[in-house]
Amino acid sequence: MRAAVLREHGEPLSIDDVPEPTPDPEGVVVDVEACGICRSDWHAWMGHGEWADDAVDAGQILGHEPAGRVVEVGDRVETVREGDRVALPFNLACGSCGHCRTGHGNVCTGDHPHALGFERSAQGAFAERVHLPSADYNAIHLPDGVDSRDVAALGCRFMTAYNALDARAGLRPGEWVAVHGCGGVGLSAIQVAGVLGARVVAVDVREAALDAAADLGAEVLVNAGEADAVSAVRDATDGGAHVSVDALGVAETCRNSVRCVRPRGTHVQVGLTTDEERGEVSLPTDWMTRHEVSFLGARGMPPTSADDLLSLLAADRVEPGALVTRTVSLEAVPDRLAAMTDYDTVGVEVMTF
Structure with missing residues (x-):
C-alpha cells in the first residue's frame, strides 16, 4: 500500500510502497477514507519532542486523525x-x-498505550490502511450519514478542544473564553465554546486566522501583533477571561493566556512547545497563587467520551467541516506539512482518498 513516510526530520515525507498492516487478535485494520493534517504531525516531522522522550x-508513517471503514478484524x-x-x-x-x-x-498508563502515528508500534494514517489496536475500547463508531472528511476535521483538534473546555475547564454559558492561536485547534475551541454558550475573544497575529475566528462566532478579535494581548482581553471581558486556552504552544502565548484570566480563572494548555521552549515555559507563579489561577493540561479525549461529541455532530450542532479549507491527496501531504513551517495554512486541511 502507499504511505507518507518520515525518512529524515525536516525533509519532505516520502510517498512509498509499504507492507499492509494486519490485525493483532484484539485489533482491526481500517481502510482510510480521510485523515486530518495537524500541527502535531509537523512537530513530529521536525523532530521535536526529544526533551519529553x-x-x-x-521510518514512521505519520497521520493521527483518521476515519474510515473496517476491512479486517482480529x-x-x-x-x-x-x-x-x-x-x-x-x-x-x-x-x-x-x-x-x-x-x-x-x-x-497501562502496558500498551500508543500514540497513533508517533511511534513504531502505532504506524499512522497518512496511508491507505491503518491498524487500530484494542479495538473494542478504542474504536469510535460513527453515526450514519456523517462525512469522513468532517470526522477527520473533528480529529484530535476538535476532540482536544471539547475535552479542554467542557471536561477540564468546565466552561459555562455566558462565560468569556480567550483563545490564543487560531489554527485548527484554536478554531475548534471557538466553535466548541459557542456550542457551550460561552463568549469568545480570539487572539492571533494573522488577519486571515482572525477572519476565520469571526466567521465561527468570536465576538472580539485581537491582533497580538498590533496590540497588547493581555490588556486587550482584560478590557474586552471586564477584568479577564473566565477560561483561556493556549492553542499554539509558544512561551509568549502561554504566558499571555495565563495573564489574561480573571481572579480564580482557568488557563488550559493545549498547544505543544517547539524546540525553542523544549517543553518548559516560565510562569508568574506568585501572581497565579495570589489570584488562585488554575493551570490545566488537556490531551485528546477519552474514546469512551466521544459519543457526546458525535451526537452533537449528528445533530448539526457542531460543524467541523466548516473548519476545512482544503482537501488534498496523499501525494500532497508532504507539501502541506511543510507549509506549516511558515504558518502558511488557515483552518484545517484534510487528506482524502
Whole structure:
C-alpha cells in the first residue's frame, strides 16, 4: 500500500510502497477514507519532542486523525465488525488500566498505550490502511450519514478542544473564553465554546486566522501583533477571561493566556512547545497563587467520551467541516506539512482518498 513516510526530520515525507498492516487478535485494520493534517504531525516531522522522550524516529508513517471503514478484524474483537465506519483516537489506550476503566483512556498508563502515528508500534494514517489496536475500547463508531472528511476535521483538534473546555475547564454559558492561536485547534475551541454558550475573544497575529475566528462566532478579535494581548482581553471581558486556552504552544502565548484570566480563572494548555521552549515555559507563579489561577493540561479525549461529541455532530450542532479549507491527496501531504513551517495554512486541511 502507499504511505507518507518520515525518512529524515525536516525533509519532505516520502510517498512509498509499504507492507499492509494486519490485525493483532484484539485489533482491526481500517481502510482510510480521510485523515486530518495537524500541527502535531509537523512537530513530529521536525523532530521535536526529544526533551519529553517523545521524538519520532525515521521510518514512521505519520497521520493521527483518521476515519474510515473496517476491512479486517482480529479473532478476539467483540464489538467491531467488517464494514463498520469508525474514527481512531490518536491517544490509543490499553482499555484495562485504572485510567481506562474510569473513563480516562486519553492518559492511559497501562502496558500498551500508543500514540497513533508517533511511534513504531502505532504506524499512522497518512496511508491507505491503518491498524487500530484494542479495538473494542478504542474504536469510535460513527453515526450514519456523517462525512469522513468532517470526522477527520473533528480529529484530535476538535476532540482536544471539547475535552479542554467542557471536561477540564468546565466552561459555562455566558462565560468569556480567550483563545490564543487560531489554527485548527484554536478554531475548534471557538466553535466548541459557542456550542457551550460561552463568549469568545480570539487572539492571533494573522488577519486571515482572525477572519476565520469571526466567521465561527468570536465576538472580539485581537491582533497580538498590533496590540497588547493581555490588556486587550482584560478590557474586552471586564477584568479577564473566565477560561483561556493556549492553542499554539509558544512561551509568549502561554504566558499571555495565563495573564489574561480573571481572579480564580482557568488557563488550559493545549498547544505543544517547539524546540525553542523544549517543553518548559516560565510562569508568574506568585501572581497565579495570589489570584488562585488554575493551570490545566488537556490531551485528546477519552474514546469512551466521544459519543457526546458525535451526537452533537449528528445533530448539526457542531460543524467541523466548516473548519476545512482544503482537501488534498496523499501525494500532497508532504507539501502541506511543510507549509506549516511558515504558518502558511488557515483552518484545517484534510487528506482524502
